[in-house]
Amino acid sequence: MTLFDRPVAEFATKNVVTVSEKEKVLNAMKTMISLDIRRLPIVRGDKVVGIITMLDILDAIYSWLSDKNASGTLYSDIYMKSVAEVGTRSVVTVRPNTPVGEVISLFLRHNFGSMPIVDEEGRLVGIFTEWDVLKLASQLDFPHRVRDVMTRIVYVLTPYSTVMDVLEGITVYKFRRYPIVDESGKVVAMLHAKDVLRYFAEDETVEKIRQGAVEEVVNNYAINIAKSPIFLAKPSDPVIDVVRKMLEYDVGGVPVVNEEGTAVIGMVTEKTLLLLFEESQ
Incomplete structure (x- = not known):
């Protein structure tokens, strides 16, 4: 039996943190941040009736900010909504004995980032995520170089980019990670979507939003909330070295710079690394 034929339950997270359908979005945000997870x-x-992700919440915040006809407040309309109103109701699930290769193929085909695992009665028994795929990749001997898997479409920020700019990038352009570069093109900070969620979940930010100071919140410079470690790769670096460092640094994406380190020319992410498995099966 190859790795790809083994049951997905072998590699999944067993003790899954969940949220009831009536729970408030704000509480879900704080749970995600405190436990460093992206989805509930x-x-x-x-029984699983839906899923709420970090991106669902950030998308909802951006949509509210962009809606010129919004009559309520960001606090009441998003933070105080139930997770069932903001999350995804229609969720694809798999059984514990589903081959892990089949689940990875579903990730690639449908752009999934996670897969709840349920038993015959529909009870949640685990969850398999892109991060679990990364752990699998670290155990394999891929001969590829970074240039073979990196995406060359990169969304970079400057020190003057705002939180609103980042929300637009996340929602409209679907980028989750942002190198922040100075005038010379050197990476001076890294901002991940989880940094943005953390910012919107902080007590100080929540209080400003509750009081209606939304403009102050979204006009903050993105570099001020960038908390992720800076880890860069070169096109010639072995992919397996980058995978292991991603796990070590707890980051889901790495900027690729030219040999001089003066320009960002690509990104390696969990999504791009999934393609390695497509070739291997």
């Missing part, structure tokens, strides 16, 4: 299955009893 929504349950009714012990």
Whole structure:
């Protein structure tokens, strides 16, 4: 039996943190940040009825900010909504014995980032995510170089980019990670979507939003909330070295710079690394 034929349950997270369908979005945000997770299955009893992700929440915040006809407040309309109203209701699930290769293929085909695992009665027994795929990749001997897997479409920020600019990039352009570069093109900070969620979940930010000071919140410079470690790769670096450092640094994306380190020319992400498995199966 090859690795790809083994049951997905062998590699999945067993003790899954969930949220009830009536829980408030604000509480889900704080749970994600405190536990450093990106998604929470929504349950009714012990059955999965949806999922809410970090991106669902940031998309909802951006949509509210962009809606010129919004009559309420960001606090009441998003933070105080139930997770069932903001999350995804229609969730694809798999059984514990589904081959891990089949699940990875579903990730690639449908652009999934996670897969809840349920038993015959529909009860949640685990979850398999892109991060679990990264752990699998670290155990394999891929001969590829970074240039073979990097995407050459990169969204970079400057020290003058705002939080609103980042929200637009996340929602409209679907980028989750942002190198912040100075005038010479050197990377001076790294901003990940989880940094943005952390910012919107901080007590100080929540209080400003509750009081209606939304403009102050979104006009803050993005570099002020960039908390992720800076880890750069070169096109000639072995992919497996980058995968292991991603796990060590706890980052889901790495900027690729030219040999001189003066320009960002690509990104390696969990999504691009999935393609390695497509070739291997």
